[in-house]
Amino acid sequence: MRMVIITTGSRGDVAPYTGLGRRLLEAGHEVAVAAHPSFAALVGGCGLGFRPVPGDPQGLIRDWARAASRDEVRALTRAYADGIADGVAGVVAGGADLLLTASGPAPLARTAGEALGVPVIGTYLVPAHPTGRFALPPARSTGPRGPEDNLAAGREVVRRAEDVFSGADTRLRALLGLPAGAPATRPEVRPVFHGFSPLVVPRPADWPSWVKVAGYWWPARPDGWQPPADLVDFLRAGPPPVFLGFGSMAVGQGERLGELVAGAVRRAGVRAVVQAGWAGLDGRGADVLAIGDVPHDWLFPRTAAVVHHAGAGTTGAGLRAGVPAVPVPVMADQPFWASRLVELGVAPRVLPFRELTAAALGAAITDCLSDPAHRRRASALARGIAAEDGAAPLLAHVGPAFAG
Numbered sequence: 001m002r003m004v005i006i007t008t009g010s011r012g013d014v015a016p017y018t019g020l021g022r023r024l025l026e027a028g029h030e031v032a033v034a035a036h037p038s039f040a041a042l043v044g045g046c047g048l049g050f051r052p053v054p055g056d057p058q059g060l061i062r063d064w065a066r067a068a069s070r071d072e073v074r075a076l077t078r079a080y081a082d083g084i085a086d087g088v089a090g091v092v093a094g095g096a097d098l099l100l101t102a103s104g105p106a107p108l109a110r111t112a113g114e115a116l117g118v119p120v121i122g123t124y125l126v127p128a129h130p131t132g133r134f135a136l137p138p139a140r141s142t143g144p145r146g147p148e149d150n151l152a153a154g155r156e157v158v159r160r161a162e163d164v165f166s167g168a169d170t171r172l173r174a175l176l177g178l179p180a181g182a183p184a185t186r187p188e189v190r191p192v193f194h195g196f197s198p199l200v201v202p203r204p205a206d207w208p209s210w211v212k213v214a215g216y217w218w219p220a221r222p223d224g225w226q227p228p229a230d231l232v233d234f235l236r237a238g239p240p241p242v243f244l245g246f247g248s249m250a251v252g253q254g255e256r257l258g259e260l261v262a263g264a265v266r267r268a269g270v271r272a273v274v275q276a277g278w279a280g281l282d283g284r285g286a287d288v289l290a291i292g293d294v295p296h297d298w299l300f301p302r303t304a305a306v307v308h309h310a311g312a313g314t315t316g317a318g319l320r321a322g323v324p325a326v327p328v329p330v331m332a333d334q335p336f337w338a339s340r341l342v343e344l345g346v347a348p349r350v351l352p353f354r355e356l357t358a359a360a361l362g363a364a365i366t367d368c369l370s371d372p373a374h375r376r377r378a379s380a381l382a383r384g385i386a387a388e389d390g391a392a393p394l395l396a397h398v399g400p401a402f403a404g
Helices: 015-026 037-045 059-067 070-094 107-116 146-162 166-175 228-235 254-268 296-302 313-321 336-345 359-368 370-386 392-402
Strands: 002-007 030-036 049-051 098-101 120-124 190-194 211-213 242-244 272-275 289-290 305-308 325-327
Touching: 002 015, 002 070, 002 107, 015 030, 015 037, 015 392, 030 037, 030 070, 030 296, 037 049, 049 070, 049 313, 059 070, 070 107, 070 166, 070 254, 098 107, 098 289, 098 359, 120 392, 146 166, 146 325, 190 392, 228 289, 254 359, 289 336, 296 313, 305 359, 313 336, 313 370, 325 336, 325 359
Parallel strands: 002 030, 002 098, 030 049, 098 120, 120 190, 190 211, 242 272, 242 305, 272 289, 305 325
Antiparallel strands: none
């Protein structure tokens, strides 16, 4: 069966689908990932087909930060969404028997499925169905909520997400020769499989039966990957370091963050591995090593703790490694995952990026490392996650339901 996984956004929005795609490939399916051009090497290096979706998420984040008004932000977002619509039209032209979609581009995937006459399955990395148990990320914070408040907030999140792509969906329908407007019989994205552990976010009882929590989809390592020699040497030269990285966040703030991180590391008295990410973060000091992209499943188990922006993928990688965390959320779903790390007892507290200083970060690292309970809880959680197979529920569903 020809399967296409449609996703957009940063590396963390793409990498988990390389692992899921590899499992589907090993099961005998033909698998391609539709993503932004900057991820062609990542996807191809894992042995999967690639279909380009126009867009530069790094540039978009940079332009958002420079925007002078909300109207300018909306215009930038609309242009980005229109590019994704063009890419999805190209995906349709390449043909598919089944579409798997991330939560962001799901409205466009649904239209593509309508045009192709094929089913669309949700493969979401964050909770994306309203529930009374918690407010969906990135719900606007309004203080303590009851179940009805959580449901209302979740519905508002879904509505806003649909609105982001409403104009792009109109564009896509025209490109595919479909009637304007979504018909009453428009196919729904279902079932939905969530790619995180039920030990991290238990499945809410009020979700419909077709909304599932499958378990993590771990990124595949590119074929032939080997760790950099300087990183291996650094790890061997002393006690396990602390990892610090902000992924796709803080574009263009590398110099400021480099100084801040160096100060925090000195205050905490630790060794550190600093990942450049989109911020261009660098390492400063004899006990600090700057690195580029390194698979988290290899690096994190060799660290004492991980300081990160609490994106879904990095959060999962830290939990898988069984190491404690210092979450520094910036935007979107990151505050949700940061709060979960604290609730799970593997992080001392949430340190919002806007409150980040060398003193605050140094103190948080010290607190994280000085309380052995954080590592004990992280280790116990890692053992439970290791027993899960997040790809298995989707493989079981795809096999009997859509075998060709």
